[in-house]
Amino acid sequence: MEKTQKSEYEIQSEKIASRMARIKRKIVVMSGKGGVGKTTVSVNLAFALSEMGCKVGILDADIHGPNVAKMLGCTDSSLSSPDGTTLIPVEAKNGIKVMSLAFALPDPDDAIIWRGAMKMGVIRQFLGDTEWGDLDYLIIDTPPGTGDEQLTVVQSIDSLTGAIIVTTPQSVAILDSRRSVTFARKCNIPIIGVIENMSGLKCPNCGFEIPIFGKNGGKNMCLEMNVPFLGAVPMEVDLMESEDKGEEWVKEEAHASAKALMDIAIKLEKTDACTTAREMNLPKEGCSPSSCSSCHLDCPSKKNK
Ligand SMILES: Nc1ncnc2c1ncn2[C@@H]1O[C@H](COP(=O)(O)OP(=O)(O)O)[C@@H](O)[C@H]1O
Ligand SMILES: [Mg+2]
Numbered sequence: 001m002e003k004t005q006k007s008e009y010e011i012q013s014e015k016i017a018s019r020m021a022r023i024k025r026k027i028v029v030m031s032g033k034g035g036v037g038k039t040t041v042s043v044n045l046a047f048a049l050s051e052m053g054c055k056v057g058i059l060d061a062d063i064h065g066p067n068v069a070k071m072l073g074c075t076d077s078s079l080s081s082p083d084g085t086t087l088i089p090v091e092a093k094n095g096i097k098v099m100s101l102a103f104a105l106p107d108p109d110d111a112i113i114w115r116g117a118m119k120m121g122v123i124r125q126f127l128g129d130t131e132w133g134d135l136d137y138l139i140i141d142t143p144p145g146t147g148d149e150q151l152t153v154v155q156s157i158d159s160l161t162g163a164i165i166v167t168t169p170q171s172v173a174i175l176d177s178r179r180s181v182t183f184a185r186k187c188n189i190p191i192i193g194v195i196e197n198m199s200g201l202k203c204p205n206c207g208f209e210i211p212i213f214g215k216n217g218g219k220n221m222c223l224e225m226n227v228p229f230l231g232a233v234p235m236e237v238d239l240m241e242s243e244d245k246g247e248e249w250v251k252e253e254a255h256a257s258a259k260a261l262m263d264i265a266i267k268l269e270k271t272d273a274c275t276t277a278r279e280m281n282l283p284k285e286g287c288s289p290s291s292c293s294s295c296h297l298d299c300p301s302k303k304n305k
Contacts, residue, residue, distance in 0.1 A: 012124055012125075012128050013128075013156070015128035015129070016124065016127045016128040016156050016157065017158065017159075019127065019128055019130070019132055020127070020138075020157050020158075020159055021159070022132065022133065022134045022135070023057070023132060023134070023135040023136075023137070023138045024135070024136050024137070025136065025137045025138070025161040025274050026137075026138045026140065026157050026159065026160050026161050027137065027138070027139050027140065027160075027161050027162060027163070027164055027192065027268075027274070028140045028142060028150065028153050028154065028160060028162075028163045028164070028189070029041055029042045029045075029139060029140065029141050029142060029163075029164050029166060030142050030146075030150055030163055030164070030165055030166070030180045030183075030184075031144050031165060031166045031167060031173075031176070031177060031180060032144060032145065032146075032165075032167070032173065032175070032176020032177045032178070032179050032180045033144050033167070033168070033172070033173045033176040033177070034143070034144040035144075036144075036166050036167055036168045036173055036197055036198070037166050037168070037195075037197035037198060037233070038062075038141055038142065038144070038166045039062070039067045039068055039071055039141050040071070040197065040239070040243060041164065041166050041195055041197065041233075041261070041264075042058060042068065042139045042140075042141035043058070043068060043071040043072055043141075043243070044249055044250050044258075044261040044265075045137075045139055045164075045261065045264065045265050045268070046058050046072070046096050046137075046139055047093070047094065047096070047248045047249070047250045047251075048250040048261060048262045048264075048265030048266075049136070049137050049265050049268070049269060050093075050094035050095065050096055051094065051250065051251065051262075052265065052266070052269055054136035054137055054269065055095070055133075055134065055135045055136045055137075056094075056095075056096050056097070056135060056136065056137045056138075056139065057089065057096065057097035057098070057099070057132050057135045057137070057138045057139070058072070058096060058097070058098050058099075058100075058138070058139045058140075058141060059099050059100075059123075059126055059127065059130075059138060059139070059140045059141070060098070060099065060100030060101065060102065060141050061123050061126075061140050061141060061142045061143075061149045061152075061153055062141055062142060062143040062149070063101055063112050063114060063119045063122065063123075063143070063149065064111075064112055064114075064143060065143060066100045066101050066102040066105075067102075068098060068100050068102070068141055069090070069098060069100050069102040069103065070102070070243075070244075070246060071243045071246060072092040072093065072096065072098055072246060073092065073093065073245070073246025073247060074090050074091075074092045074098060074246070075102065075108065075246070077090040077098075077103055078103050078104070079103045079104045081129075085129060086129055086130075086131050087099065087125075087126070087129045087130045087131065088130075088131055089130050089131065089132065090103060093248055094248075097130075097132060097133070097135070099126045099130045101122060116147075116148040119148045119149055119152065120148060120152040123149060123152045123153065123156070124152065124156055127153075127156055127157065140153055144176070145176075146179060146180060146183040150183065151187075154187045154189055155187075160189055161190070161192070161274050161277070162184075162189060162190035162191060162192040162274060162277040163180070163184045163189050163190070163191055163192060164192050164193060164194075164195060164230065165177055165180045165181060165184070165191065165193075165194045165195070165227075166194075166195050166197055167194060167195070167196060167197070167217070167218045167221070168196070168197055168198045168199075168213045168217070168218075169196055169198070169199055169211075169213050169214040169215055169216060169217030169218055170213040170214045170217060171214075171217065173213070173217070174217045174218065174221050177194065177218070177221060178221060178225065181194075181221075181225050181227055190277035191227045191228065191277060192228065192230070192268070192273050192274055192276075192277040193222075193227065193228035193229060193230035193267075193273060193277070194218050194221065194222050194227055194228070194229055194230060195218070195230050195231060195232075195233060195264060196216070196217065196218030196219060196229075196231070196232040196233070197232075197233045198212065198213050198233070198234075198235045199213075199215060199216075199218070199232035199233060199234050199235070200212070200215055200232075200234050200235065201234065201235040201236075202234060202236075202256070204237075212235060216232075218232065219232065228273065228276070228277070230264050230267060230268075230273065231260055231263055231264045231267070232260065233257050233260040233261055233264075234256050234257050234260065235257070236255055236256065236257040238252070238255060239255065239257045239258070249261070250262045250265070
């Protein structure tokens, strides 16, 4: 018998697809470990890209720890939906459009105690019901790991541009980051690149560099796993303080971390790291079912095996 009625899930998927079609690049920011700087990277890339004239949105998909609003300095905003269905994103500095569960919490100390299905529901609602409009970038900040939130994002956005993986240099973080690489490959998500955050701390007095979490762990992992390296961001106390106040950091050019984050944004926008990541989805020259273990992703020839 012919199926006539669409399920609610299918209707929502169509809504998401039409919203996402108006956004040129959709980037998911992931990490294996918590506290390595995903939100820092998401927010600073948003600031940097908006400084370059791009129209940018951020979806905070970290349901249990939504920090995007705090780092963008818009915690006083709340969710609005004039027609009861469409959600209006909050506008942060530089016109950055933000959607986060933080805007729906009556008290910032409230804890979200939700299972997977609830999280999936709210992320899909934020993707499909938010009036994102025409954007150059939608940056999706996620919690650590490879669970419900990441899976919902990659399964809901067919046209996802790729993933940025954030790590710190020490082995414990790298071990978890390797899992994020594997996750992206298994889900057929192009890996735009890895950012090594908290890569050394320079003493502000004498300039001596203290490798608090070691150095080059992220860069070496990229070589080993054959994924692009986007850059290293050093630790700076001023960066953390600026984020606590919800201020824009990337304009502080005299600071090495601000410059590093701006350079990564330039790489994304100007040198087309995103397109390169997409191309990695295609089989490489000479790739055949027997040799395609060298491909970055499950390339078509691998699928035909
Ligand atoms: N390069 C850095 N230098 C100094 N502090 C940093 C740096 N990167 C992140 N932080 C701080 O570390 C904390 C954790 O960063 P955050 O971006 O929230 O990590 P995650 O989103 O991965 O949990 C925040 O207080 C942030 O301001
Ligand atoms: Mg975070």
